[in-house]
Amino acid sequence: MALQDLIAPQESYNYAFLDEGSKKEIRRSLLKAVAVPGYQVPFGSRELPIGRGWGTGGLQITLSLIGKGDIIKVIDQGTDAGVNAVNIRRLIERTTPDVTTTLETAEATVIQTRHRIPEERLRADQTLVFQVPLPEPLRLVERSENQTRRMHADKNYSRMWVALYEEVVKHGLIARATSYPVLVNGRYIMATSPIPRWDIDKLHQSDHLSLFGAGREKRLYAVPPRTEVIPLAFEDYPFTVENFHGMGCARCGSTNTYLDEIITDDGQKIFMCSDTAWCDGRVARQSKEAI
Amino acid sequence: MGYVAVKGGLSAIQAAESLVQRGRLEGQSPLLQIEQIVEQQRLVVDQIMGEAGLYDEKLAALAFKQAEGDITEAVFLLRAYKSTLERVGYSLPIDTEKMVVFRRISSAFKSIPGGQLLGRTRDYTQRLLDYALLTETKQNQAAVALEEKAAPPRRFSRVSDVLRGDGLLAPLEPSNEKEPFDVTRESLKFPAPRSAVLQTLARGESGAMVAFGYSSMRGYGAVHPTISELRYGKAPVEFQHPITGNPVRIGYVRLTEVEGISHAYNSEGKGGEETTMGNAGEERDDEKAKPLFELGYGLVYGQNERKAISMAILDKALELGGNSPTGDQEFVLYHVDSVESSGYVEHLKLPHYVTFQSNLDRAREERRLAFEKEMQK
Numbered sequence: 001m002a003l004q005d006l007i008a009p010q011e012s013y014n015y016a017f018l019d020e021g022s023k024k025e026i027r028r029s030l031l032k033a034v035a036v037p038g039y040q041v042p043f044g045s046r047e048l049p050i051g052r053g054w055g056t057g058g059l060q061i062t063l064s065l066i067g068k069g070d071i072i073k074v075i076d077q078g079t080d081a082g083v084n085a086v087n088i089r090r091l092i093e094r095t096t097p098d099v100t101t102t103l104e105t106a107e108a109t110v111i112q113t114r115h116r117i118p119e120e121r122l123r124a125d126q127t128l129v130f131q132v133p134l135p136e137p138l139r140l141v142e143r144s145e146n147q148t149r150r151m152h153a154d155k156n157y158s159r160m161w162v163a164l165y166e167e168v169v170k171h172g173l174i175a176r177a178t179s180y181p182v183l184v185n186g187r188y189i190m191a192t193s194p195i196p197r198w199d200i201d202k203l204h205q206s207d208h209l210s211l212f213g214a215g216r217e218k219r220l221y222a223v224p225p226r227t228e229v230i231p232l233a234f235e236d237y238p239f240t241v242e243n244f245h246g247m248g249c250a251r252c253g254s255t256n257t258y259l260d261e262i263i264t265d266d267g268q269k270i271f272m273c274s275d276t277a278w279c280d281g282r283v284a285r286q287s288k289e290a291i
Numbered sequence: 292m293g294y295v296a297v298k299g300g301l302s303a304i305q306a307a308e309s310l311v312q313r314g315r316l317e318g319q320s321p322l323l324q325i326e327q328i329v330e331q332q333r334l335v336v337d338q339i340m341g342e343a344g345l346y347d348e349k350l351a352a353l354a355f356k357q358a359e360g361d362i363t364e365a366v367f368l369l370r371a372y373k374s375t376l377e378r379v380g381y382s383l384p385i386d387t388e389k390m391v392v393f394r395r396i397s398s399a400f401k402s403i404p405g406g407q408l409l410g411r412t413r414d415y416t417q418r419l420l421d422y423a424l425l426t427e428t429k430q431n432q433a434a435v436a437l438e439e440k441a442a443p444p445r446r447f448s449r450v451s452d453v454l455r456g457d458g459l460l461a462p463l464e465p466s467n468e469k470e471p472f473d474v475t476r477e478s479l480k481f482p483a484p485r486s487a488v489l490q491t492l493a494r495g496e497s498g499a500m501v502a503f504g505y506s507s508m509r510g511y512g513a514v515h516p517t518i519s520e521l522r523y524g525k526a527p528v529e530f531q532h533p534i535t536g537n538p539v540r541i542g543y544v545r546l547t548e549v550e551g552i553s554h555a556y557n558s559e560g561k562g563g564e565e566t567t568m569g570n571a572g573e574e575r576d577d578e579k580a581k582p583l584f585e586l587g588y589g590l591v592y593g594q595n596e597r598k599a600i601s602m603a604i605l606d607k608a609l610e611l612g613g614n615s616p617t618g619d620q621e622f623v624l625y626h627v628d629s630v631e632s633s634g635y636v637e638h639l640k641l642p643h644y645v646t647f648q649s650n651l652d653r654a655r656e657e658r659r660l661a662f663e664k665e666m667q668k
Contacts, residue, residue, distance in 0.1 A: 013375055014375055017374070017375060018374060018375070019375060019376065019377050021377065021378070042477070042478040042480070043478060044473075044475065044476040044477045044478060045478065046374040046475075047367070047370035047371050047374045047630055048371055048374060051633075051634040051637060051638060052630050052634025053636075053638035054634060054638050054641065056634075076642065077642050077643070077644050077645040077646075081301075082300060082642055083300045083304055083641075083642075084641050085300065086301045087304060090301075090304075114641075115643075115645045115646055116645055133635070133638070143621075145481060145621055146481040146482075146621065171657050171660075172657065172661065172664070173653070173656060173657060175653055175657065176653070177649035177650045177653040178645075178646045178649045178650070194646050194649075195645075196645055196646070196649040198649075216631050216634060216635055217478075218478030242648065242649055242652040243652060243656070258645070258648075259648070260644050260645070260648060261648055261651065274645050274648075
């Protein structure tokens with residue numbers, strides 16, 4: 001065998017990397033996920049050229065869905081510029097020559113995200129694909145997959161409620177920060193990927209389809225448009241989102257967006273929009289107005 | 292200001308990529324050739340093929356070279372490559388009795404039919420650094436060569452068949468699985484069928500397998516087998532011809548196979564709830580007439596004996612179940628895969644700004660509530 005033979009396969013990687021049989025299988029699993037909102041569908045997750053735990057679940061969904069004419073946006077922690085988002089976007093660009101990528105939320109047909117939902121409300125013709133590290137919301141109260149599947153089947157969520165109650169007793173509040181558990185369509189408790197609590201309302205009665213992929217854990221799930229998504233909480237300890245105490249974005253001045261806390265070189269603490277595309281858009285509008 | 296420019300990520304990634312590529316070539320030494328890795332770093336090639344679940348010496352060597360010797364990374368490269376390949380079908384079960392054996396030992400019997408064959412092993416070498424290798428040349432290599440030619444490889448019957456003949460070991464039952472559960476195509480379900488267990492273990496990370504197997508022997512489990520037989524050799528792979536239906540040999544794979552004997556009464560009992568710590572188990576009345584020994588099975592690509600032995604231990608431990616970590620299918624099977632474990636551990640290097648911000652929010656709120664409570668006192 002010559003060295004040339006070894007290099008050959010790289011030039012002939014499939015469209016969207018995976019073989020067609022695998023992509024079809026993923027699409028079928030997604031149909032099931034959409035039909036049963038919040039239910040985790042097991043699937044034969046494939047290894048991708050990016051790391052397990054680095055977005056392979058979301059990426060398998062994206063690669064299975066996209067085709068000619070699609071416009072893809074990839075964000076990580078809210079920003080298109082995050083190194084992992086850049087890397088995933090590069091892989092999509094490299095393996096799907098007829099698909100374009102964008103940084104604009106409104107332009108995208110498919111948005112793959114890690115840990116955020118864009119600030120801009122998504123439309124019915126857009127699909128949001130989440131990268132999920134831990135799809136099982138009950139894992140914190142039950143380590144066995146066999147058991148948690150049974151608990152879901154029986155809609156037996158008492159231990160989850162007890163765990164939340166214990167948090168209130170111990171900490172004086174529901175201490176869960178991200179991946180806050182929600183009840184989907186009145187049936188399944190679902191892990192919210194982990195997005196911040198700030199974004200949970202954007203899943204509820206949305207116009208867009210949300211698809212969730214956990215590559216390492218080999219699970220897919222979905223929240224279809226117009227589906228009820230209710231965060232778990234108690235009447236006297238209601239669900240609350242992150243509080244920025246009136247702080248605004250140091251760049252665009254926004255006070256109604258999720259903010260990243262930034263420590264500047266001189267030790268000062270400032271805040272900036274986590275959704276950089278939204279921030280860029282606002283800055284552009286402001287400078288236009290100024291002219 | 293700390294604002295990340297939208298293009299910033301891309302140039303940083305590209306710079307990192309070029310540093311990786313350049314770094315390997317910076318030294319003055321001649322470039323490593325794939326053939327050198329295949330021929331002279333055989334065991335690392337074997338380990339990579341085994342953990343990747345892809346038998347291709349040249350591609351494994353390429354992955355090793357590209358990964359600068361990082362085995363986990365090399366396995367990852369091969370696995371990703373494997374995702375692009377169509378699944379053609381399943382070979383016929385490999386009959387290891389047809390194996391051309393290079394090495395074969397039994398620690399259960401001094402003398403076995405066909406005899407022991409120590410073969411190529413470092414087991415009884417003294418681990419002293421061989422300074423001669425520092426200045427090794429092709430010229431003085433001739434002196435190292437064996438004076439007498441090694442005995443030609445042979446085929447052997449299995450030691451376990453002797454035990455089976457004596458009724459000490461249960462006869463092999465035909466598998467009730469018509470087609471194997473394919474762990475590369477389906478996600479595991481629990482309890483996992485044995486084919487899924489064996490596949491997952493065969494692809495397991497050598498280090499993780501040894502650690503788990505060791506834990507079972509040392510005190511967190513009850514499996515401490517005697518090696519009925521360990522053999523290393525090359526076995527024919529056969530495929531059923533799609534038209535004629537006849538078996539057709541498509542090639543050979545080098546394999547290490549281990550059969551470990553456990554004393555049935557030394558085990559904790561199938562699915563038993565009692566603790567595994569310290570109790571050697573009592574004789575069960577209903578089992579008196581049954582064979583005394585049980586087998587654990589290990590089969591891995593290439594020569595990787597410690598992994599094959601660990602697999603035999605874990606196969607048995609998982610079959611027995613019980614309360615030890617190695618008796619728990621979910622614990623063992625979910626955590627032995629290097630692509631999954633290293634991927635998730637290393638994902639911690641990714642930015643977590645948004646999620647950490649949310650954590651900060653909760654922590655500060657909790658502190659505020661505690662402070663308010665303190666004030667009210």
